[in-house]
Amino acid sequence: MSDAPLSRADFTAELEAVGQRQYHDLHPFHQMLHGGELNRGQVQAWALNRFYYQISIPRKDLTLMSRMTDPELRQTWRHRVTDHDGSEGEGGIERWLLLTDGLGLDRDYVKSLRGVLPSTRFAVDAYVNFVGSQPTLDAVASSLTEMFAEAIHRQRIQGFERYYEFANDDTLSYFRHRLKEAPRDVNFGLSFVLDNAHTRDEQLRCVRALTLKTELLWAQLDALYYAYVTPGFIPPGKFVPEGSAPTEYQR
Amino acid sequence: MSDAPLSRADFTAELEAVGQRQYHDLHPFHQMLHGGELNRGQVQAWALNRFYYQISIPRKDLTLMSRMTDPELRQTWRHRVTDHDGSEGEGGIERWLLLTDGLGLDRDYVKSLRGVLPSTRFAVDAYVNFVGSQPTLDAVASSLTEMFAEAIHRQRIQGFERYYEFANDDTLSYFRHRLKEAPRDVNFGLSFVLDNAHTRDEQLRCVRALTLKTELLWAQLDALYYAYVTPGFIPPGKFVPEGSAPTEYQR
Numbered sequence: 001m002s003d004a005p006l007s008r009a010d011f012t013a014e015l016e017a018v019g020q021r022q023y024h025d026l027h028p029f030h031q032m033l034h035g036g037e038l039n040r041g042q043v044q045a046w047a048l049n050r051f052y053y054q055i056s057i058p059r060k061d062l063t064l065m066s067r068m069t070d071p072e073l074r075q076t077w078r079h080r081v082t083d084h085d086g087s088e089g090e091g092g093i094e095r096w097l098l099l100t101d102g103l104g105l106d107r108d109y110v111k112s113l114r115g116v117l118p119s120t121r122f123a124v125d126a127y128v129n130f131v132g133s134q135p136t137l138d139a140v141a142s143s144l145t146e147m148f149a150e151a152i153h154r155q156r157i158q159g160f161e162r163y164y165e166f167a168n169d170d171t172l173s174y175f176r177h178r179l180k181e182a183p184r185d186v187n188f189g190l191s192f193v194l195d196n197a198h199t200r201d202e203q204l205r206c207v208r209a210l211t212l213k214t215e216l217l218w219a220q221l222d223a224l225y226y227a228y229v230t231p232g233f234i235p236p237g238k239f240v241p242e243g244s245a246p247t248e249y250q251r
Numbered sequence: 252m253s254d255a256p257l258s259r260a261d262f263t264a265e266l267e268a269v270g271q272r273q274y275h276d277l278h279p280f281h282q283m284l285h286g287g288e289l290n291r292g293q294v295q296a297w298a299l300n301r302f303y304y305q306i307s308i309p310r311k312d313l314t315l316m317s318r319m320t321d322p323e324l325r326q327t328w329r330h331r332v333t334d335h336d337g338s339e340g341e342g343g344i345e346r347w348l349l350l351t352d353g354l355g356l357d358r359d360y361v362k363s364l365r366g367v368l369p370s371t372r373f374a375v376d377a378y379v380n381f382v383g384s385q386p387t388l389d390a391v392a393s394s395l396t397e398m399f400a401e402a403i404h405r406q407r408i409q410g411f412e413r414y415y416e417f418a419n420d421d422t423l424s425y426f427r428h429r430l431k432e433a434p435r436d437v438n439f440g441l442s443f444v445l446d447n448a449h450t451r452d453e454q455l456r457c458v459r460a461l462t463l464k465t466e467l468l469w470a471q472l473d474a475l476y477y478a479y480v481t482p483g484f485i486p487p488g489k490f491v492p493e494g495s496a497p498t499e500y501q502r
């Protein structure tokens with residue numbers, strides 16, 4: 001027996017509550033990042049790992065599109081891929097590389113993915129796999145962290161400009177573009193979820209999908225904090241910032 | 252152009268080197284666990300999270316078997332599932348629950364998986380997904396961490412008996428059984444890999460598969476250390492040991 005579905009307003013409030021409770025703007029790593037408390041090597045580690053997320057967003061969207069049976073929906077979704085991969089000009093991934101350039105990271109090293117923390121891969125791949133195995137409704141709901149993204153992008157731009165010498169038009173361009181792109185995406189995604197979650201069970205599935213998404217964003221910051229802040233234990237073979245030493249593990 | 256394949260001895264040495272370099276017996280969390288340096292709540296967190304790994308090993312083996320075309324190979328592999336799921340008697344998962352019982356954890360809570368860290372899920376699910384998407388050779392190679400498991404089980408039994416009041420025949424029974432089961436598995440798995448990796452490329456794929464496996468074991472301990480040792484930041488909504496408080500995150 002399922003309860004009656006929530007109203008659109010109450011369901012929206014339930015989705016927003018997930019962000020209030022556990023969006024990664026609450027994570028201590030982000031608070032350090034935006035508050036100017038990270039050194040260059042720690043910001044490098046963040047940008048390098050987050051690059052894996054950036055290149056995987058189109059994998060996620062293509063996986064999702066490959067399972068949509070409605071051509072109109074696929075067409076509406078398509079710009080998310082071009083936003084990142086580019087279309088007659090640079091896209092979000094190229095702009096992310098301007099950030100890693102500005103941080104002094106070698107492009108070939110960044111693109112090789114050799115330095116990426118295993119936990120980053122597992123969390124990001126969990127997103128792609130979720131979208132590839134769950135109904136379209138749940139998959140679209142998992143994208144709704146975009147509801148909370150505008151505030152974090154603004155904080156990031158302000159924090160970078162205020163605290164870090166690497167901040168400039170190139171290194172900030174990714175975030176400034178996202179401020180324009182994300183609102184359009186979230187309007188469509190939220191409408192889709194509100195229109196297509198008809199039962200209380202479907203609404204709960206959407207809340208769970210969004211919760212999973214916040215968990216996998218959070219887990220990426222846990223891993224960065226653990227490896228590069230406290231206790232600073234870098235897994236064997238992974239990125240060691242300039243001026244740091246690999247963590248030595250002994251039997 | 253591919254190099255010539257290594258001899259069986261050299262290839263075996265290369266596989267063993269992965270364990271020397273990055274098997275999770277090297278991880279600080281295990282060294283604390285085996286050295287009696289963890290409190291009860293930290294051991295609870297370990298056992299609770301590791302329960303998700305335990306119940307997923309048969310998922311991994313069933314996924315692997317579902318992709319094997321050789322009935323004889325499936326039959327040879329089958330006992331790995333019954334070892335854990337049980338067969339006319341308790342299996343490894345039931346024995347793991349004797350450990351969580353002995354640590355004072357509620358069985359229903361453990362089995363609900365509600366307290367499991369997201370990073371644990373992502374790492375464990377990465378294992379199941381790897382086995383479900385890669386050739387049988389690579390999947391079998393990923394199981395070869397069993398080559399290194401005997402030493403860690405012996406350390407664990409000794410450490411538990413020496414340092415922890417919860418150690419008894421029930422709570423140690425999982426590990427004592429594994430000392431009997433694992434050598435048979437590793438002999439078969441290693442022979443299979445040595446017999447079926449004919450080219451240097453296939454050998455390198457096996458090394459990469461085994462490396463991935465060590466990474467996902469390692470990542471599980473990273474997450475435990477981060478949440479329950481230092482800095483002790485528990486992700487929102489996850490297991491809080493008795494006597495501890497949930498981590499408070501604020502904007």
